[in-house]
Amino acid sequence: MAARRDKVLISVSAVALLGLLLPLVLLGAYLWNESVVAEEQRLAELSKRLGQQTEQAIIDARELLDALNALTLEPCSEQHLEHLQEAAIQRPHIRAIGYWRAAERQCGAGYVQGQALTPPQASRIYDNGVIAWWPGADTAVGGVELFLMRYRQHDVAIDPRMLMTPGLLNDQQVGLWVESMPMAHQPADAELPDPDSVRVGLTVDREQQRIVSRFSLGTLFPIDIVAVQPMEQFRERYLPTVIGAAIPGLVLVGLWLWLVLYYLRRQFSLSTELRDAIARGKLQVVYQPLVDLNTGRCVGGEALARWPREGNETIGPDVFVPLAEDTGQATDLTLAILRGILDDLGPALREAPDAAIHLNVTGQDLASERFPSALKQALEQARVPAAAIKLEITERALLNTDDVRARLRALRSNGHRIAIDDFGTGYSSLAYLETFELDTLKIDKTFADAIESEAVTSSVIGHIIDMARSLELDIIVEGIESPHQVDWLRGQGVGFGQGYLFSRPLTADQYREWCRTRNESA
Amino acid sequence: MVSNEERIRVIHRRYSALLASASLLLTVAGCGLLPVDEPANTPPIEDSASDDAQPGSANGLRIARSEDEASGQREVLLEGGHATVIPENLGYYMDILTVRLRQDLAHSNVAVHRDQTRVTLTFPGAASFDTNSAELHPAMRAALDTIARVLEEYHASLITIAGHTDNSGSRDYNLQLSEQRAVAVGRHLRNTGIATERMVAIGFGPDRPVAANHTPEGQARNRRVELMIEPLVAT
Numbered sequence: 139m140a141a142r143r144d145k146v147l148i149s150v151s152a153v154a155l156l157g158l159l160l161p162l163v164l165l166g167a168y169l170w171n172e173s174v175v176a177e178e179q180r181l182a183e184l185s186k187r188l189g190q191q192t193e194q195a196i197i198d199a200r201e202l203l204d205a206l207n208a209l210t211l212e213p214c215s216e217q218h219l220e221h222l223q224e225a226a227i228q229r230p231h232i233r234a235i236g237y238w239r240a241a242e243r244q245c246g247a248g249y250v251q252g253q254a255l256t257p258p259q260a261s262r263i264y265d266n267g268v269i270a271w272w273p274g275a276d277t278a279v280g281g282v283e284l285f286l287m288r289y290r291q292h293d294v295a296i297d298p299r300m301l302m303t304p305g306l307l308n309d310q311q312v313g314l315w316v317e318s319m320p321m322a323h324q325p326a327d328a329e330l331p332d333p334d335s336v337r338v339g340l341t342v343d344r345e346q347q348r349i350v351s352r353f354s355l356g357t358l359f360p361i362d363i364v365a366v367q368p369m370e371q372f373r374e375r376y377l378p379t380v381i382g383a384a385i386p387g388l389v390l391v392g393l394w395l396w397l398v399l400y401y402l403r404r405q406f407s408l409s410t411e412l413r414d415a416i417a418r419g420k421l422q423v424v425y426q427p428l429v430d431l432n433t434g435r436c437v438g439g440e441a442l443a444r445w446p447r448e449g450n451e452t453i454g455p456d457v458f459v460p461l462a463e464d465t466g467q468a469t470d471l472t473l474a475i476l477r478g479i480l481d482d483l484g485p486a487l488r489e490a491p492d493a494a495i496h497l498n499v500t501g502q503d504l505a506s507e508r509f510p511s512a513l514k515q516a517l518e519q520a521r522v523p524a525a526a527i528k529l530e531i532t533e534r535a536l537l538n539t540d541d542v543r544a545r546l547r548a549l550r551s552n553g554h555r556i557a558i559d560d561f562g563t564g565y566s567s568l569a570y571l572e573t574f575e576l577d578t579l580k581i582d583k584t585f586a587d588a589i590e591s592e593a594v595t596s597s598v599i600g601h602i603i604d605m606a607r608s609l610e611l612d613i614i615v616e617g618i619e620s621p622h623q624v625d626w627l628r629g630q631g632v633g634f635g636q637g638y639l640f641s642r643p644l645t646a647d648q649y650r651e652w653c654r655t656r657n658e659s660a
Numbered sequence: 661m662v663s664n665e666e667r668i669r670v671i672h673r674r675y676s677a678l679l680a681s682a683s684l685l686l687t688v689a690g691c692g693l694l695p696v697d698e699p700a701n702t703p704p705i706e707d708s709a710s711d712d713a714q715p716g717s718a719n720g721l722r723i724a725r726s727e728d729e730a731s732g733q734r735e736v737l738l739e740g741g742h743a744t745v746i747p748e749n750l751g752y753y754m755d756i757l758t759v760r761l762r763q764d765l766a767h768s769n770v771a772v773h774r775d776q777t778r779v780t781l782t783f784p785g786a787a788s789f790d791t792n793s794a795e796l797h798p799a800m801r802a803a804l805d806t807i808a809r810v811l812e813e814y815h816a817s818l819i820t821i822a823g824h825t826d827n828s829g830s831r832d833y834n835l836q837l838s839e840q841r842a843v844a845v846g847r848h849l850r851n852t853g854i855a856t857e858r859m860v861a862i863g864f865g866p867d868r869p870v871a872a873n874h875t876p877e878g879q880a881r882n883r884r885v886e887l888m889i890e891p892l893v894a895t
Contacts, residue, residue, distance in 0.1 A: 238756075239813055240753065240756070240757070240813050240814045240815075240816065241745060241749045241752050241753040241756065256748070256749045256751075256752035256753075257751070257752060258748070258750070258751030258752060259751050259755070260755040260759075263755070263758075263759055266763075267759055267760070267762070267763035269755055269756060269759050288756065290760065290763075
């Protein structure tokens, strides 16, 4: 009893724990994924802005050079220099502007007098006459590698660090590539993977615990932006979001737990109620008649329990029988039904024990020491012979143990007859059944249905009938609903039937009356 | 023959802005440079100088017989204190010179080719001269004017003007024709303001084909004038 309760509690706890873990795991996976997507979008947006900014700076420099070359001012005059100064001041990323004759810088704005950059090898020469030198050792001034563009008489020197506007992606390592050549990166000691080695979009690099992203712009010049941030930082950024989303998640989990506990309590309270109903004899017993298919006579009935509850919904045997089994009340239930039978039909059974009442017996009953003696005692008290109570055991309860065999043999030697209920739904073989001492096979309703629909399985019932006959057992077919089934079964030599065609389950009085009428007319 | 004084007067009149380079021309004019041969002994060749109205104006333009001799002019310029490119700037100088020439000559039929130490401009013969003539076509004059403007800025350079022919006709005749064409180009550049000591003319005749002469197309490619612009690197 206590063990049973423990088992129930363990199962319930396991379900509750699963209910707790599963949503948490799903929620975690979902939030992680959402964070990655959100970060990807954020980086894509920032990278796009960075790339556009760079592109804009290059286009602007080109236009500036064009405009400066078109100036009609006298070279290196005060006005010319003022003009250069002005243009440089307006553009924070431009470090210097120079006016050149061939390879000699004549004058300009930005550098100290005499400074000039003449890198030996152009990085790019464009068809429109613009020459560009990417940042490198040959373009360094004061330790800063500059990006140079020259068009005819003028050149501009761009500080690429200024293209990475402070504030944009400033919390991570970022590198900027233009036309696949490194243009800028921050911070100064950043070590960034080459864009070609990085998948476009966001990559979670678990091995190095970092998040690497690469985005590309390809409008005028191919521009690639690679950003790297430690996983830690990424987690910190999205922690508030995760917490924000986790609270409703936890509420859901709590709701789930409450539901499980509510169900548990209900089950326990229902089992208490059942115990009370059994103890106070509140269960009703109804009887479904069994009929001889050849004579049409009533040859007995199957006792079925009803549990009428005051002010509550009626709970069917499909619920309370398993509940009784789960809460260790199966034998109490069986004995309560037996008491009901003896109270209702005691005198009748004493007079005509052949019209036996079938009592459903569970696997637990067979396993318990108490059941056989309680059964014997109740019958003796009511002075009803054992032959009047036929015991129905489901095929699945017919365990392959010597205990069960011995108990069945003992019950049978007391005078009870034994029927196998719901036969055909288990997988018992002929050889297996032979090892038990049995009297009757009750063939499950599904096979009777098959006769009516003339489905393929109707051949199965033929085999079952043959099997029963070879074991020299009586056959009762359950769930008979049409005369056609009766004809067919009679043709097969089946002796007995039960079903709505004859009668639904009846109260004791109705049952007695039904049998009397039936047998008089037969 | 017109005297040097007269010649300078003409240049003054025409290119008063280039007075400085013109007087430089004067100072080197008589300094032991080879005199240019008068194109008198070969009647079929028209004298390209005739349109300059200065028949003796080729004086002062060095004519070389070999490439070695042509590069000797480098030493002359360096020794004479001509502007130079410092070695560290050579790559930069070549880059910007090439790009400038390519851009300015984009709409001409002059091909610009750059190699390690010089930029070569190639004028296709057919578009530059009439057959057997050393007279410049107008299109070629226009291209030379453009080039002269660039050379004026990029003045730290030696210009070797090479004439080439195909292999039809006698070699001597072709050598002479190619030389006269090179001289005509040099003369035009000089008149545009380029100092003569920066230039050397060579006639290679049929000796340096760039294509096989057995097809008309190949012959056409071989008829050409090349301007090789070589930065003068300080030593």
